[in-house]
Amino acid sequence: MAVTRRQFMKVSAAGLAASSVGALGFVDAGEALAAGARPYRLEKATETRNACPYCAVACGVLIYSTADGTSKDAKPKVVHIEGDPDHPVNRGTLCPRGAASLGYLHSANRLQYPMHRKPGTDKFERVSWDFALDRIAQLMKEDRDKNFIAKNRDGVTVNRWLSTGFFGGSSLSNEAGWLTYKFVRSTGILALEDQARI
Numbered sequence: 001m002a003v004t005r006r007q008f009m010k011v012s013a014a015g016l017a018a019s020s021v022g023a024l025g026f027v028d029a030g031e032a033l034a035a036g037a038r039p040y041r042l043e044k045a046t047e048t049r050n051a052c053p054y055c056a057v058a059c060g061v062l063i064y065s066t067a068d069g070t071s072k073d074a075k076p077k078v079v080h081i082e083g084d085p086d087h088p089v090n091r092g093t094l095c096p097r098g099a100a101s102l103g104y105l106h107s108a109n110r111l112q113y114p115m116h117r118k119p120g121t122d123k124f125e126r127v128s129w130d131f132a133l134d135r136i137a138q139l140m141k142e143d144r145d146k147n148f149i150a151k152n153r154d155g156v157t158v159n160r161w162l163s164t165g166f167f168g169g170s171s172l173s174n175e176a177g178w179l180t181y182k183f184v185r186s187t188g189i190l191a192l193e194d195q196a197r198i
């Protein structure tokens with residue numbers, strides 16, 4: 001019979017209390033202990049597998065969420081994150097940064113959408129992804145047109161663009177990392193940095 005991790009936790013909490021104390025002859029005490037065992041708090045949570053996004057190790061995580069409210073359209077809320085014991089990279093372990101993921105997720109300081117600071121102001125305001133991508137593309141184009149170096153002083157073709165750099169992300173897949181590398185290099189950018197060391 002296949003026993004899920006969740007069923008195992010539930011049964012073992014009650015079973016251990018009942019059997020170890022019961023074996024000593026304290027049957028009533030064992031039952032009382034079993035009855036007092038707290039229900040597994042993630043019993044009703046939805047379990048989702050994912051990878052920790054904070055470095056290129058990409059440890060496996062289990063994310064537990066519950067419906068936030070009773071309405072059928074209620075948005076799920078993440079209530080717990082832990083290492084995935086079945087993941088070949090980390091076997092259930094997480095470093096302190098990964099183990100603190102829940103704190104980052106619910107942090108009031110977490111950036112969840114593009115923000116723009118107009119010239120001459122110290123205030124950031126929320127903008128759409130379309131606006132942000134167009135603005136980045138426009139600024140990149142202007143800078144490249146102004147600073148692209150096709151040939152060096154000896155007349156050798158170099159096709160360099162040294163005035164703009166590019167950051168990749170550690171949670172990119174191999175394919176997305178490869179595309180990032182191809183795109184950035186095709187523009188002539190040399191300053192490419194990425195935790196995944198592509």
Ligand code: SF4
Binds near residue numbers: 053057058090093094
């Ligand atoms: S848990 Fe730590 S080591 Fe693992 S991916 Fe996250 S940040 Fe990297």
